[in-house]
Amino acid sequence: MDSITQAVLGAGIQGALLGRSQGRKALLYGGLLATLPDMDVLVRYADPVSQMTFHRGFSHSVFVLSALAIILTWLIRKKWPEAPYSGRRLFLTLWLVLVTHPVLDAFTVYGTQLFWPLARIPESWSAVFIIDPFYTVPLALAVLATMVVGCTPRARVALTAALVFSTAYLGVSLVGRWHAEDRVEQELRQQGVQPTALLATPMPFNTLLWRVLAKDDAGNYYEAVSGWLDNGPPEMLRLPLNLPVAEALNGVPLHDRLRWFTNDWLRYDALDNKLVVTDLRMGVAGYYTFRFVMAERGNDAIWHAVTPYRWPSERGSWGQMQMMLARIFDSGVPLPLADWAAYATQPVLAGE
Structure with a gap:
């Protein structure tokens, strides 16, 4: 997703888990660390296909980021052995801040190589648009409020509540995707078309209206539109591949x-x-x-x-x-x- 969303997600996690000890600095540390996986955009490739397909690669691997969390935990504990939090809590915080970045990316349609270097098709769960205010705004408001009042107990509760809401929103969005794909599949079958593949992705800035792609075995694909609030069947258009x-x-x-x-x-x-x-x-x-x-x-x-x-x-x-x-x-x-x-x-x- 966009960098602002990734930053406020990381800030919210670190503020909720280490804000009691680190204060407002927890928000800064978490926000900066959460954007680290996107540093792969600084790598330049010879052509745009390579640029596209190598992005969200090694730097978004849960294996690489888990190893990085271990290294950072060891370095921080060595530098500040008297820090008022355990090594386990520190590792959990750093690991969540880092790993939730590619996991959140995987909820978009772009494609994230979560399990690099394994040669799996990139994870593309296609549940949220790359910019979704309903996901980002509650987290951003909770982080901004905590920056103003400090990491008080109430502020940490607010951060935790925003994180729970945002996670639940992702779950509901997945249901929306499955609902849209099911409606389009049923409509195609009623028209005598046997779809060989389906992929729903949310329209910009919401998860109520979905664009659904489908393929048949005759070399065509279908552009369809399905919404949660629709009264009639999905609209669709057949096009050649x-x-x-x-x-x-x-x-x-x-x-x-x-x-x-x-x-x-x-x-x-x-x-x-x-x-x-x-x-x-x-x-x-x-x-x-x-x-x-x-x-x-x-x-x-x-x-x-x-x-x-x-x-x-x-x-x-x-x-x-x-x-x-x-x-x-x-x-x-x-x-x-x-x-x-x-x-x-x-x-x-x-x-x-």
Whole structure:
């Protein structure tokens, strides 16, 4: 999730567990330590596919962070052996501050390699948007109040309550994802479509309205919208994955890595003699966050793999955001999915 959320989560944990001894400094220490795993963004890679797929890698591994918590505990106890808290309590605090960062990241759809170096598909539990005020604001208010009044017993209780609420919110969000996927699966089956894969992800800034992706065995995917407050069936749009185009990338290592990282939620388009590979998981219909040119067609009419570079994505507007927010409470006005989807195939977006 965003850095502010990670910082207030770490501050809340350390303030609740060590605030009695460390006072306001616990909030500072926890906030800084909680952002440490994202230092991997400072590592530069030769292409955007590598940049994307190596992010949230080794620095987000529970194995690496657990070892780091042990080392930090040993160093702190050696430096301050008379500190008024036990080594166990210190280790638990540091471990929770560090490990909850990638665990929280795993609740988004991006993909987090929690168990690096094991070659597992990155964890992508897809229960909250990357910025969710309903998760962040209660924690931030509790941390700010504690900064003002100090780590008093009441303040630590407030921090604990905010942490419990935020954790419960994640649980409810998972239920929302399963509910959205179930509704879309049932609707597809009623239409005679047997989905081979489903993935729901929350629309921006809420967990009441969900975007649901589905695949069938005919090379299509479905953009669907389902809300907790809907009165009717989910709206959906069928679109092609264009899988035959992907054959040009057979055996290309970066393409294989991208398939692994996204769990194969990829679409392929031939645009302006460029083979554009789209990560379908992030964005909305037609407005996808990650799109890469991975091959170009030369004068010989044959596709040649190239070092990947970004294909500019159409950005959504405030008007679209207003429509999505209104759609939460009024399912009678469907989103213009077909109009939005058309932007994904407009060659005028091309550019290196």
